[in-house]
Amino acid sequence: MTSAIIVFDIDGVIRDVGKSYRRAIADTVEKFTNGGYRPTMDDIDCLKSEGIWNNDWEGSRELTYRYWEKEGQERSSLNLNYQAIIDFFQSCYRGSDPNNWNGYITTEPLLVQIDYFNALSAQDITWGFFSGATRGSAEYVLKKRLGLKAPLLVAMEDAPGKPDPTGLFATVRQLEGESPSIPVLYAGDTVADMQTIIAARKGQPQRKWIGIGVLPPHVLEDSQRREAYATTLKEAGASLVLNAVKDLTAARVQQVL
Incomplete structure (x- = not known):
């Protein structure tokens, strides 16, 4: 039985877009x-x-x-x-x-590999993607670069832009099956991502919504910049801020829950 749902943003989380x-x-x-x-x-x-x-x-x-x-x-x-x-x-x-x-x-460096998602599935964690990227761009990285066969994706063409939570709700609805009480974590690297979680809590207060901030690679090299960016994400609603999405392991998910 699924213990949690993780929905991932893509840009700055799954791929480094600093130079793209x-x-x-x-x-x-x-x-x-x-x-x-x-x-x-x-x-x-x-x-x-x-x-x-x-x-x-x-x-x-x-x-x-x-x-x-x-x-x-x-x-x-x-x-x-x-x-x-x-x-x-x-x-x-x-x-x-x-x-x-x-x-x-x-030229975009990948920030995670397919083994990460396989490990989540093995621990009964369901996952999908909600991104402001176009479907073509998102599928390019998910399917062609990462090798995911049929990832569940809600992209720019499918929903209003963040922080409107409509796309997040649509992603979760397709992932949850028959268990509408499963907690949801949304992993993103921007204020808009965290504000989406805040909006989701207001729109569907019966569910547990957790914002996971992920620091984009371009801020990691400078400690002052890294701390400032992390503070911004926390102030926007992140319950936890990680240096990389691969740090959001099944064990870390259980700690957050």
């Missing part, structure tokens, strides 16, 4: 500010900490808007083409070949 998604954000903002501004990793972290910029296309547009506002322009007068932002972003991230991706996505 985040690089594409920086490239996109640089292009649409005509070279005037290239956001740093800290700039992107600061934006993400606001909890409403889980969508990297929207985040790229927002950083672009903020740059031009500092230059004295009004948003209403900028006439930014959102589809053009998406297209450029995707050309960086996926690459130039729509059939055989050759962009930044091909």
Whole structure:
């Protein structure tokens, strides 16, 4: 019998996106500010900490808007083409070949291996994925890179963006079978992920919802930065913050429960 359900975010948890998604954000903002501004990793972290910029296309547009506002322009007068932002972003991230991706996505380091998920299953822990990534991008890492056969996934196209808990509810509904009282852990690396858990508690208070913060690789090298990021996740609702998702073992799950 399933003892717990773990739902995983993907970006920053299953794969390192510091030099892929985040690089594409920086490239996109640089292009649409005509070279005037290239956001740093800290700039992107600061934006993400606001909890409403889980969508990297929207985040790229927002950083672009903020740059031009500092230059004295009004948003209403900028006439930014959102589809053009998406297209450029995707050309960086996926690459130039729509059939055989050759962009930044091909270089993403994996943060966990398939054995980790097999070990969870062996301990009667059910798992799935809820991500703000597109289905194509998410399945690329889950199926092609990790080798998972038929992972349960709710992606960008399937639900409203975080912190709306609709996608999390949908994931859990497909995983729980006949046991609606099973506790749920959601492992994510952003404020929006933790706020999703808070929203889930309000929406379905009869179930136990636990937020597990996972530190993205780009903050681990600097202790001060690591502590600050961990504090941000805890303040946003994380019950526990880990350096890597593979530290969320069956034994650790039981401790949290």
